Amino acid sequence: MNATAVAAVVAQAAPLVACLTILLLLRRRPGLAAGVAIASLVVATVATAFLVAQVAVPNTSSVSQAVWLPIEAGPGLAFGVLLDALSTSMALVVAVITLLVMIYSLGYMRGDPGFARYFGFLALFAWAMLGLVLASNLLQTLVFWELVGLASFLLIGFWFERPEPAAAARKAFIMTRVGDVGFLLGVLLLISSLGNATIPDLLAAAPRLEGGFVTTVAALLLMGVIGKSAQGPLFTWLPDAMEGPTPVSALLHSATMVAAGVYLVARLNGLFMQAHAVMTALLWISVITALASATMAMVSEDIKRVLAYSSISQLAYMLMALAAGSVAAGFFHLVTHAGFKALLFLASGVLIHHAHSNEMRTIAAQGGAPRSGRIGLMAGSLALAGIVPFAGYFSKEAVLAALGEHAGPVALALAYAGAGLTAYYSFRMVFLTLRGSPAKPAGHEAASMAAPVLALSALTLVLGWLGGWFATRLSPDLEHHGALAIGAGPLTALTLAALGILLAWREYGAAAAARVGFVERMPRLRAFFADNWYLDRVYRATFVRATDALSTAARWHDHTILDGASDGLALGTVKSGRVLALLQTGYVQLYVATFMSVVAALAVWLFVGWMR
Amino acid sequence: MTAHGVVTVAMAAVAVAGALMAVGFRNIFHNILGFALAMLGVAGVFLSLGADFVAAVFILVYVGAVAIAMVYAVMLSQPLDQPFVPRSTAKIGAAAAVALLVAGALWHVMAGAAWHEEAWGQTATAAQVGRRFLTDYVLAFELISVLLVVAMMGAVMVARRTGAEGRGRW
Amino acid sequence: MSITGYLTVALLLFGIGLYGLIARRSLVAMLIAIELMLAGISINIIALTRLVGRDPAVGQVVVLILAGVAAAETAIALSLFVAIHRSAHAIDVEKLSELRR
Numbered sequence: 081m082n083a084t085a086v087a088a089v090v091a092q093a094a095p096l097v098a099c100l101t102i103l104l105l106l107r108r109r110p111g112l113a114a115g116v117a118i119a120s121l122v123v124a125t126v127a128t129a130f131l132v133a134q135v136a137v138p139n140t141s142s143v144s145q146a147v148w149l150p151i152e153a154g155p156g157l158a159f160g161v162l163l164d165a166l167s168t169s170m171a172l173v174v175a176v177i178t179l180l181v182m183i184y185s186l187g188y189m190r191g192d193p194g195f196a197r198y199f200g201f202l203a204l205f206a207w208a209m210l211g212l213v214l215a216s217n218l219l220q221t222l223v224f225w226e227l228v229g230l231a232s233f234l235l236i237g238f239w240f241e242r243p244e245p246a247a248a249a250r251k252a253f254i255m256t257r258v259g260d261v262g263f264l265l266g267v268l269l270l271i272s273s274l275g276n277a278t279i280p281d282l283l284a285a286a287p288r289l290e291g292g293f294v295t296t297v298a299a300l301l302l303m304g305v306i307g308k309s310a311q312g313p314l315f316t317w318l319p320d321a322m323e324g325p326t327p328v329s330a331l332l333h334s335a336t337m338v339a340a341g342v343y344l345v346a347r348l349n350g351l352f353m354q355a356h357a358v359m360t361a362l363l364w365i366s367v368i369t370a371l372a373s374a375t376m377a378m379v380s381e382d383i384k385r386v387l388a389y390s391s392i393s394q395l396a397y398m399l400m401a402l403a404a405g406s407v408a409a410g411f412f413h414l415v416t417h418a419g420f421k422a423l424l425f426l427a428s429g430v431l432i433h434h435a436h437s438n439e440m441r442t443i444a445a446q447g448g449a450p451r452s453g454r455i456g457l458m459a460g461s462l463a464l465a466g467i468v469p470f471a472g473y474f475s476k477e478a479v480l481a482a483l484g485e486h487a488g489p490v491a492l493a494l495a496y497a498g499a500g501l502t503a504y505y506s507f508r509m510v511f512l513t514l515r516g517s518p519a520k521p522a523g524h525e526a527a528s529m530a531a532p533v534l535a536l537s538a539l540t541l542v543l544g545w546l547g548g549w550f551a552t553r554l555s556p557d558l559e560h561h562g563a564l565a566i567g568a569g570p571l572t573a574l575t576l577a578a579l580g581i582l583l584a585w586r587e588y589g590a591a592a593a594a595r596v597g598f599v600e601r602m603p604r605l606r607a608f609f610a611d612n613w614y615l616d617r618v619y620r621a622t623f624v625r626a627t628d629a630l631s632t633a634a635r636w637h638d639h640t641i642l643d644g645a646s647d648g649l650a651l652g653t654v655k656s657g658r659v660l661a662l663l664q665t666g667y668v669q670l671y672v673a674t675f676m677s678v679v680a681a682l683a684v685w686l687f688v689g690w691m692r
Numbered sequence: 693m694t695a696h697g698v699v700t701v702a703m704a705a706v707a708v709a710g711a712l713m714a715v716g717f718r719n720i721f722h723n724i725l726g727f728a729l730a731m732l733g734v735a736g737v738f739l740s741l742g743a744d745f746v747a748a749v750f751i752l753v754y755v756g757a758v759a760i761a762m763v764y765a766v767m768l769s770q771p772l773d774q775p776f777v778p779r780s781t782a783k784i785g786a787a788a789a790v791a792l793l794v795a796g797a798l799w800h801v802m803a804g805a806a807w808h809e810e811a812w813g814q815t816a817t818a819a820q821v822g823r824r825f826l827t828d829y830v831l832a833f834e835l836i837s838v839l840l841v842v843a844m845m846g847a848v849m850v851a852r853r854t855g856a857e858g859r860g861r862w
Numbered sequence: 863m864s865i866t867g868y869l870t871v872a873l874l875l876f877g878i879g880l881y882g883l884i885a886r887r888s889l890v891a892m893l894i895a896i897e898l899m900l901a902g903i904s905i906n907i908i909a910l911t912r913l914v915g916r917d918p919a920v921g922q923v924v925v926l927i928l929a930g931v932a933a934a935e936t937a938i939a940l941s942l943f944v945a946i947h948r949s950a951h952a953i954d955v956e957k958l959s960e961l962r963r
Contacts, residue, residue: 715882795877843934
């Protein structure tokens with residue numbers, strides 16, 4: 081194996097070793113557990129940085145794998161690592177953000193009785209996510225996909241003693257599971273017909289596959305994407321997932337895990353592009369999701385829920401770009417979003433930690449917000465709204481440009497509308513949280529929490545310049561505009577963003593503002609937006625009720641029919657035994673009588689006809 | 693009907709009458725006497741079939757030994773001083789039913805069969821029987837003797853008093 | 863008499879013996895009944911080998927063996943009855959059954 085393959089394996093193995101060590105040995109040594117976890121992530125970061133330098137910068141591509149299951153129809157299933165610009169960049173993003181979140185958690189989770197368990201689960205997540213990103217075989221991706229879902233379940237429900245986190249964890253797991261069924265079926269279809277699930281081989285074979293098959297496979301794989309990235313009908317688990325600790329929300333539910341769906345589409349771009357109908361469907365699903373989640377963010381009172389809806393919306397933008405054919409734009413936005421969304425969550429975590437509440441108005445009323453929190457929130461929101469020179473501007477421009485070239489005008493217009501709403505709700509959040517506070521000296525926060533926030537704030541200023549770098553490596557056949565190109569597109573976007581911020585200022589930020597939004601003045605609309613567009617209610621009335629009915633019927637069947645049958649069999653045996661026991665009297669004459677009668681009958685039956 | 697036939701029928705009647713006495717009477721001694729009478733009748737039937745040796749053996753063994761042994765056993769075991777408990781009608785009815793069923797079935801089998809009576813006119817004399825015993829069936833002959841010795845010893849051992857009831861009394 | 867006549871006699875003895883075996887309470891009475899059944903069987907064998915079969919000597923041999931075995935059996939049975947009476951103080955078969963009726 082060459083050096084890069086070794087580095088890839090080390091990057092995955094370090095968190096795995098840390099996870100096992102912590103969960104098996106270090107449950108009562110929280111300090112040591114955190115140290116082990118952070119050390120393993122440092123190793124992973126160094127390894128992935130090495131990979132980026134060796135693979136992504138020179139834009140090479142390699143696969144190192146070993147066959148473990150031979151298959152009739154093809155070369156067999158092999159697990160290994162696939163190293164190219166896409167996978168190594170994503171791996172570095174995952175490692176860096178995980179490391180920053182772990183450092184942040186030292187301060188945020190201090191004193192929690194499950195401190196060691198928390199770091200163990202974070203290490204588990206890091207292993208699974210890196211494995212997913214670096215996997216060379218689609219089945220291997222699926223395995224790690226499920227492991228990531230497990231880590232998400234464990235971390236959302238981290239404070240499992242309370243009912244809400246436990247319910248949220250179950251909901252997340254089950255909803256993503258629904259999507260994963262499609263993913264699994266798609267993978268199985270591919271394996272059964274091609275005998276191979278190695279990703280480069282699949283991409284090479286894609287153009288030769290017949291249309292119906294490709295469409296079916298793409299649609300099935302898309303189900304997994306929709307579930308994992310909280311799009312379309314399967315998004316309602318993500319707002320509820322905010323029951324987990326804020327660093328978990330920062331890591332899993334904004335920057336990395338939910339981005340796994342986007343990563344999958346980017347990874348299998350060659351395959352998906354062959355299924356035009358599926359890509360069109362994806363485009364429209366993401367457009368609608370982007371707008372719908374933006375409306376839900378506009379009326380939320382809980383700062384984490386605003387950020388959750390925002391994540392859904394931004395993921396939709398990434399998928400829009402991919403549906404329009406530009407892997408570079410979609411992935412670029414994924415990277416910048418990972419940076420500024422994690423920043424927003426961590427910053428909000430500082431504020432939440434200080435005010436002991438998630439409600440924005442409560443945080444404002446408390447006053448004395450620590451400085452890193454304020455800085456982080458501002459910087460992140462500017463990036464989210466797409467204001468130059470923050471990273472979000474450049475990546476959003478790339479997405480809108482891709483849409484403009486390959487999607488229709490309707491989709492583009494809706495995307496622009498969404499951008500405007502994004503600016504509005506993000507600054508609504510900023511102003512609700514940071515304005516209207518009593519004058520108080522700024523509070524202090526732990527250095528372990530401040531440092532990652534400030535680091536990410538600085539990073540959002542820098543990440544924006546990577547657009548061209550991604551474009552040449554990920555979408556070399558698309559034309560790429562310069563980063564600071566001035567044109568109708570960027571100007572429209574900036575104008576809409578500015579308008580959104582102004583509206584938010586007028587409603588929330590100004591000194592004499594009423595702090596009530598225009599949507600909030602329409603109570604019926606507000607209720608509709610706030611309740612996930614009533615989607616949860618629909619699900620409860622249909623699927624949940626149907627499943628309950630089915631389970632009641634099944635339980636009845638089990639008790640009455642199955643238990644009844646086996647109990648009946650047992651009772652019948654006992655009863656027939658009692659009847660037969662009547663013959664066991666120990667009474668010789670009864671035995672003689674019975675035996676002789678039978679002999680007589682036998683004699684007649686056997687001999688009468690025979691002897692004539 | 694020849695004289696032979698008349699005598700045979702008479703002997704048969706005696707046997708059946710004795711059998712009825714053996715199962716019908718209440719007093720166990722009457723049963724034993726009936727049994728002895730029945731065996732006499734059976735011996736007569738054997739004689740009419742020309743099996744004179746067998747008839748003699750039957751009289752010696754059954755009437756002479758078995759019946760007497762039964763009398764001894766009754767005297768040693770039967771609680772003759774206790775009041776007689778009448779038999780349940782259900783039991784008698786069931787017994788009669790079973791007996792009739794079996795007998796009827798067997799009779800049906802027998803009567804329906806096509807017997808080829810070979811008028812051989814041969815009988816086997818005691819000499820012939822003896823010769824057969826000591827040539828073809830010598831093994832059975834020897835085994836019978838062993839069996840009888842074993843039975844004798846067994847009977848003695850089973851019936852002796854053991855333990856505290858008395859050592860060396862037997 | 864014809865063969866069926868002899869066989870009928872044997873059958874009568876057998877049937878009466880079977881009745882006695884089932885109906886009587888006393889062990890000795892049951893033993894008498896068993897002996898009656900054996901007698902009937904003996905008549906059967908002698909008659910068949912004499913009138914229907916070819917070798918009457920064999921029939922007599924068999925009956926003699928049978929009589930010997932029956933005698934041995936009677937000896938053992940009677941001593942058993944004495945022993946039973948000694949331990950259970952009864953030779954009523956209805957009293958001697960230990961399984962639940």
